[in-house]
Amino acid sequence: MEHKQVVIYARVSSREQEREGFSIPAQLKLLKEYALKNGFQIVKEYSDAETAKKAGRTNYNEMLAFLKANPTIKTVLVEKTDRLYRNFKDYVTLEDYDLEVHLVKESTVISKNSKSHDKFIHGIKVLMAKNYIDNLSEEISKGLKEAVEQGYWPFQPPYGYLRGAKKNLIIDKSRILFVRRAFELFATGRFSLRKLCEELFIEGYYYKAERPKITQCVLECMLKNVIYVGQMNCNGIIYQGKHPAIVSRGLFDKAQQAFLKVDKSKVRKNFDFLYSGILKCGVCGYAFCGERQKGNVYYRCSHHDRTCPNTAYISEKMITQSFRMHLKRIGVNSEVYELIKLSLQMLLGDEQEYHQSETERIQREIEECKEVLKKMYLDQLNNVLDYDLWVNLKNDYEVKLSRLSAELQRHTKANTNYLDTGLKILDLCSKASLPATELKAEEVAQIIREVYLNATVKDKKVKLIFRKPFDSIEKLVKLAKQGIAEIGFAEFKSAIISSYPQYVQSIKKEPEGSDFVSPTCFKWWRLGDSNS
Numbered sequence: 202m203e204h205k206q207v208v209i210y211a212r213v214s215s216r217e218q219e220r221e222g223f224s225i226p227a228q229l230k231l232l233k234e235y236a237l238k239n240g241f242q243i244v245k246e247y248s249d250a251e252t253a254k255k256a257g258r259t260n261y262n263e264m265l266a267f268l269k270a271n272p273t274i275k276t277v278l279v280e281k282t283d284r285l286y287r288n289f290k291d292y293v294t295l296e297d298y299d300l301e302v303h304l305v306k307e308s309t310v311i312s313k314n315s316k317s318h319d320k321f322i323h324g325i326k327v328l329m330a331k332n333y334i335d336n337l338s339e340e341i342s343k344g345l346k347e348a349v350e351q352g353y354w355p356f357q358p359p360y361g362y363l364r365g366a367k368k369n370l371i372i373d374k375s376r377i378l379f380v381r382r383a384f385e386l387f388a389t390g391r392f393s394l395r396k397l398c399e400e401l402f403i404e405g406y407y408y409k410a411e412r413p414k415i416t417q418c419v420l421e422c423m424l425k426n427v428i429y430v431g432q433m434n435c436n437g438i439i440y441q442g443k444h445p446a447i448v449s450r451g452l453f454d455k456a457q458q459a460f461l462k463v464d465k466s467k468v469r470k471n472f473d474f475l476y477s478g479i480l481k482c483g484v485c486g487y488a489f490c491g492e493r494q495k496g497n498v499y500y501r502c503s504h505h506d507r508t509c510p511n512t513a514y515i516s517e518k519m520i521t522q523s524f525r526m527h528l529k530r531i532g533v534n535s536e537v538y539e540l541i542k543l544s545l546q547m548l549l550g551d552e553q554e555y556h557q558s559e560t561e562r563i564q565r566e567i568e569e570c571k572e573v574l575k576k577m578y579l580d581q582l583n584n585v586l587d588y589d590l591w592v593n594l595k596n597d598y599e600v601k602l603s604r605l606s607a608e609l610q611r612h613t614k615a616n617t618n619y620l621d622t623g624l625k626i627l628d629l630c631s632k633a634s635l636p637a638t639e640l641k642a643e644e645v646a647q648i649i650r651e652v653y654l655n656a657t658v659k660d661k662k663v664k665l666i667f668r669k670p671f672d673s674i675e676k677l678v679k680l681a682k683q684g685i686a687e688i689g690f691a692e693f694k695s696a697i698i699s700s701y702p703q704y705v706q707s708i709k710k711e712p713e714g715s716d717f718v719s720p721t722c723f724k725w726w727r728l729g730d731s732n733s
Contacts, residue, residue, distance in 0.1 A: 204242035207276040207303075209233070210264055211248040212284045225250060228280045235305045236278060244274065268298055275299065281306045282326045291327075317684030318696035324677045325544045349435050352443035359428050360408075360419075361447050370444035377447055379406045380429060383415075384448045387424055388455035394420055416503040418488045424456050474498060475646035476520055476656075483659030484511040491517070500658070515661045521642045523663035524649050531652065531667065531674040532634025536690050537681045538627055544697060545623045563609045570602045630674055 211228035225248045236243050245267055247260040268274060277295075279285040281304050285295070295302065301312040311323050348355040353368045361380040365371035382404070387397055394417040401408075401415060408415035415423075427434050430453045431446035474491030480500060481488055487504035498517035502509050533541065577594055580586035586594075632640070633648055649656070654668035666672070684693040 204240050205276060206244045206274050207236060207241045207278055208245040208247065208264060208267065208274065209236065209243055209278045210246075210261065210285060211280065212258070212261070213250050228284065231280060231305060232278045235303070241276070241278070243278075265294070265298070268300070276301045276303065278303045278305060280304075282323070286327045316696065317680065317687050318693055318700060321540070321677070321680045321684055321693075322544055322697060322700060324680045325541065327673075346435075349433055349440050352433075352441060354428070354433055354442060354444065359426060360423060361429065362444065370442070372445055372447060379408065380423065380447050382406050383420065383423060384429070384452050384456050387459050388452055390459045416487065416490075418490050418503050425460075427453070429453065474500075475517060475642060476500065476649070479646075479649060479653060479656050480520070480663075481655070481657050482509060482511050483657035483662075483664060485509040489515075489658055502658075511659055513661055515658055515663075517642070519661065520658075520663055521645050524645050524665065525637060525640070527663070527665040528633035528645070528648060528652075531630050531671050531678065533627060533630045533674075533678055533681075534634060535631075536685060537678055538631050540681050540694060540697065541627055541677070542624065543694065547698070560609060563605055567602065567605050567609065570598050570605065574598050574602070626670065626674075630671075630678075 209229065209232040211225045211232065213225055213228075229246060229248065232246075233243065235241075245264070247264040249258040249260045264277075268277075275298075277285070277300055279302065285291065285302065285304075296313070299313060301310060303310050307326075309319065309323065311319065315323075348368065354362075354370050355368070358364050358370055358373075361373055361376045362370040363373045379401070383397065383401060383406070386392055386400060392400060398415055398417055398420055402413060407413040408419075423429075427439060428442070428444075429447045430450050431442050431444060433440045433442045475498075476489075477491055478488070482502040482504060485502065485504045485508075487502050487509065489500040490503045491498050491500050492514075499514040500517065500520065501514045502511050504511075574595065577586060577591055577598075581588060581591040629648060629651060632644070633652075649665075652667050652671040653665060654672070655666040657664045667675070681693075684696075687693075688696070
């Protein structure tokens with residue numbers, strides 16, 4: 202009898218997973234047992250021990266190359282959803298390979314022939330496999346926030362600075378004169394932004410070698426950036442930086458006053474234009490800036506005075522109309538909204554219990570560590586334990602205690618309000634589906650700012666790329682609508698509900714000490730999970 206040929210794949214993304222029973226050997230053992238039980242022949246095994254947040258997984262990519270070179274092998278065995286997919290793009294890529302994916306711990310097999318409700322539930326799991334949800338808000342991540350609070354700028358160095366040692370910014374000597382001269386001239390109050398761009402160029406202050414003349418948009422951002430006085434603005438909050446200032450506070454304040462003195466008709470104000478800062482030229486990459494002409498607003502490429510051929514103006518009304526069409530791609534109607542909400546409620550119901558059980562486990566380990574440290578100290582005082590040995594053991598246990606304390610803090614402070622956060626995304630997508638009569642242009646702009654990654658204009662056509670997780674919502678909506686079209690809303694909803702117990706049963710079968718020891722159904726939702 203010929204056995205079906207399969208490949209197996211395992212992945213861990215941190216040392217913590219090794220400690221918690223997520224190890225690659227444990228995953229491979231499970232997959233091999235599953236293959237033996239089902240009569241599969243393993244022809245290749247792949248594993249990665251990289252951080253999922255870093256681009257590229259060497260062996261994962263090798264697996265894809267192998268599957269492409271061997272089209273007769275169509276089956277992949279993996280422990281569970283978040284071991285295989287880092288994001289929805291991975292899901293789409295594997296779907297293009299026409300594979301049959303066995304998610305062993307979830308008792309699920311996904312292929313193009315799977316039932317529509319199985320694809321839908323799987324789509325939700327994949328959508329949440331990576332930590333997308335916190336991107337809905339404009340808060341910077343915990344790691345970046347900590348860096349900013351410590352006085353370091355963790356983002357791309359602004360013009361006039363370079364990345365120095367120990368994460369700090371240092372002055373770029375080749376550009377410092379440009380920045381200072383720009384502030385000095387504008388602070389006089391004699392220049393509009395347009396005239397200042399010309400004056401800097403005439404005086405021989407060149408912005409960049411490939412772009413000698415600075416644009417008005419870039420210049421305005423520079424002149425309003427507190428980074429140049431040694432501070433940092435993150436989401437409206439000002440932090441004191443450890444980097445050197447390029448201009449004095451007095452000169453900076455004069456420049457801000459100059460914005461008020463210059464003729465308002467000649468100074469571009471961002472709040473006048475709905476899509477300022479969003480649109481870029483689809484040819485040269487320069488910003489599209491707004492202008493008022495005869496009571497109407499038009500946008501154009503700010504590179505218009507150079508070599509870019511994309512010189513046509515596009516009206517704000519036309520842009521709004523284009524954005525409305527793009528938003529329909531992620532718009533969810535009442536039926537799809539109900540299905541996604543139902544799935545989230547089923548899959549995430551026990552998340553709170555998971556965090557509670559983990560907190561209790563860590564607290565027990567902390568108490569045990571403290572008891573051991575106390576006993577070792579007494580033994581050393583009574584000369585039962587050698588001093589040097591005591592020092593070494595003490596250091597080891599203090600390191601362990603520090604790690605446990607950090608882990609406890611992570612679970613204690615974990616945002617377990619996952620369903621509410623997911624519903625915020627759904628509410629935004631529901632709003633995106635409203636007709637033009639119910640969705641004003643200002644509301645369109647507000648939604649676009651929440652969901653867009655990149656928006657370009659070329660030949661008066663607007664191209665929009667959604668950011669995570671909205672880039673995946675479109676696929677999920679299609680899965681839901683496909684299922685409703687095939688079997689009807691009521692039956693599709695019933696199928697989703699009936700499929701939930703099998704996931705719960707697969708978890709309850711997990712042995713004590715495994716990564717599914719808690720009753721939570723899918724851990725991929727957890728914010729801050731190192732497994733994401």
